[in-house]
Amino acid sequence: MLRLRAWLFFSLLLLIGILLVGTAPSFQACLKQEQPQAAATAAPQSHGTTVLTARSTRECLTRFYTENRDDIVAGFALILLLSTIFLWFAARDLVAGTHDFAKMQLRAYLGPSETFITGVAAGEKPVVECTIRNFGQTPAHRVSYWADCRVLDSMADSFERGPPEGGERTVNPGRDGFTIKSRLPEPLTEEDMSKIKLGTSAIYFFGAITYRDAFARSRKTQFRFQHGGVRLFGTEDMTLSPKGNRSS
Structure with a gap:
């Protein structure tokens, strides 16, 4: 050029x-x-x-x-x-x-690493655990996040923002990180289980991480995972949703 x-x-x-x-x-x-x-x-x-x-x-x-x-x-x-x-x-x-x-x-890149769900059964409140790591080369400062877990229609497009959690922290590159835990607010019903198995509904785990990189710029990572359908039902796996994942 x-x-x-x-x-x-x-x-x-x-x-x-x-x-x-x-x-x-x-x-x-x-x-x-x-x-x-x-x-x-x-x-x-x-x-x-x-x-x-x-x-x-x-x-x-x-x-x-x-x-x-x-x-x-x-x-x-x-x-x-x-x-x-x-x-x-x-x-x-x-x-x-x-x-x-x-x-x-050189900037910091915060994002989900390992994500899994346990307790998917009728009458239970499943728990999602997600490890957040810094995939960049410099520390991320003033890190805060919010996360939520809901059973929603598989075509849902409305995800309400939750309250911030965890205060502020610094996350260094490499194996340093922290774990987000989110529990479903209501026990699963038999109807929920049937819809989750068919894939017409899914358990969604979604949220956002905000932080400042080493160059004093504000950054944000939004994430959204889901559990549902024949392929995932009966396992602890969650997959990235087609929408709702972006980083700035």
Whole structure:
């Protein structure tokens, strides 16, 4: 991208230079003066006319440079100044892009690691346990979260935000982390169990984690897991929901 911008910039300068010289009154007058002479001395062959025309153009360019030397030098100085400014902006953008890329590589990334559910039975209140880890390379500060567990229709799209829990903490990269536990507020009924097994309903575990990275930027991870359907029923596994998972 930077190379393309440089080519476009210098091509534009070259085009402007050609237009300025080609439309200059003194250069046009010189060409008109040389053309009759070239026509008078040229042989009938077309290649001879071409050679004389090129020679006339070269002589007019030489005369134009001689008559406008100071202005041309000033123009080159202006071009050099503009080129320096362009290179400064290009270098600044390159450094900024590298700095942003380094931040993305080094920043903290908090998210769920292992998630499982126990106690899925009629008359029981299942418990979901989820381990949150830092998958980045720098600590996450002022970490807080909220989480909830509900039985909802499998097509549900309304998930209410719960109250924040756990206070604030720092989570370092690697094996450091913490566990979120969430219990279903009401015991499962036989009807709930039937719908969960068929997959028309599911036990949803959802929430959000907020924190600040090492570069003092606020970050947020939203997560949503579900348990239901023939594939998961009877196990402790939960799977990521198609929606409700994003990170910033």
